[in-house]
Amino acid sequence: MFKYDKKQEVFEFGKTKVGGQIGEYPTVCVGSMFYTGHKIVQDDEKGIFDKDAAEELWNKQAEMSDITGLPCMNQIVGETPEAIARYIDWFASIDSETAFLIDSSVADVRVAAAKYCDEVGLSHRAIYNSINASADEKEIEGIRESNIDAAIVLAFNVLDSTVKGKMTILEGDGETKGMLELARECGIKRPLIDVAALPLGAGAGATVRSVIAVKGHLGLPTGGGFHNTASAWDWMKTFKKEHKEAYPPVDVGTNLVSQVMGADFLLYGPIGNAVKVFPAVAMVDIMLAETAVELGLEIKDENHPYYKLV
Template sequence: MFKFDKKQEVFDIGGIKFGGQPGQYPTILVGSMFYNRHNIVTDEDKGTFDKEAAEKLWDSMIEMRDITGNPCVNQIVGETPEAIKNYIDWFIEYDDKTPFLIDSSAGEVRAAAADYVTEIGVAERAIYNSINASIHDDEIEAVKRSDINASIVLAFNAVDPTVNGKLEILEVGGAGHSKGMLDIAKECGITKPLIDVAATPLGAGSGASMRAVIAVKGHLGLPVGGGYHNLASAWDWMKDYKKQFETKEQRKAVYMPADIGTNLVPQTLGSNFQLFGPIENTPLVYPATAMVDIILAETAKELGLEIMDENHPVNQLV
């Protein structure tokens, strides 16, 4: 356990603090809703879904937030502009405070969401996901004209998955861009960049993804996180290993320790936020995350650092 010599930035987004030295602030957990083939969605194009089921899922995350002290963020995923607008409408009506990610596999959907959150006056709660090497000019223009000031900035370098490659894509550019992703973010009006270290599968740069947590915080001092669960979900050996178990419950019991573990490793290295995947995993992810946060907080105190959140797990659960 350690602290960084570099000053660590802390950004307030919707009342949640992103960043800081390891252990000072509780780790932020980001659960995904309305993702591809999410069973609560009945029409992905129109954004029709079971509202009662969605409310129960979100309530479970709020409950675990209150129990542990680990803040939560909703990752809202949409397949079409109509769908993501419907999801946003539901969320801001049901929860009038918590931040949310606007996410989609399609740039035009993300752009439409950026316009929409500005139009309805909730851009201060929205986190764009993401500014990355695949971003197109029309998407850049949408973020520029929006009121959004927080965004995930993805450190994915398709040519060089090493730590140096990740830093290069952030600061210098590549993949058709003459500017680094951080410069593009700044030009878009993003004053609260959250660096996603772009977790890659085991055997394809996963070690660099972990090292990048330290490198980015040590070099840039910015909040860092990622969708680390992708390491486990893309693990071919695990996919085959699970098949020998007969029931869905058995296969999940075998898989989830690896899934949760992918978040805990970078957390010990200073990761500030975790995009842990399906919101259904909330009851499993939260206790493990809170446990590591307590360890980090105890270490931070020994290193002379102040715990900056009275609701930190070290104050809630010990």
């Protein structure tokens, strides 16, 4: 594909490395658990869930990670402080190494989760999701007071969905502080840029182009929840009612398009889709690795799909 002139940062999360030139490291796949509507959740206020089913889902993603060589993370979503603390405790009890995202639609819950990770000694594994333009002073102060030094930094610009708009929200415009500066002030040393996937016809193309722009201009690890482009496609919502088989290729495909452009991590959606996602991502990673070698780069992970699956 291509090689960036800009030095590409690589951040470590345990044994997992995120970033680098295209093809140097395998793409990190992040499955989501406990999201709204997840069938394993019995009470989303108290965080009561089917632990056996949850462990089966996590083990399947971990198995696909081992088979393909693609690193993985867990995206833990909670709607109350009590619930997300229970989810974090459960995950820490079955996995002692893997990084996880703390996520919620409620800012107070995200801050509570960050504080809880401090209390139980898990801040080094936690990734705050996310620092974005809607963050108020209370949330910023909560992040600043925590020990967490990794966060998703969201490049969502409500006023401008173009590549320029995304870069402006990240870097600021000379008058308004950018999200990256805000993240640094919060003690974030390992920022992962989410280019904010948008629906078809409303900025989906700019989302993909932004992967190149962010890595080329900032040199930071870049990715996003690209599957949201597929799930927001109104035509597909209707079409798949009678043609269920049409949706999975579209869902997985949104990730692959951005992966070819250099995305370092994929928030691919429900963890139950791991078996569908990992082989496809591994296939593209092998192609990217072949190209990287031709460009004089080195495949820097001995577990890369290029070595495991060819």
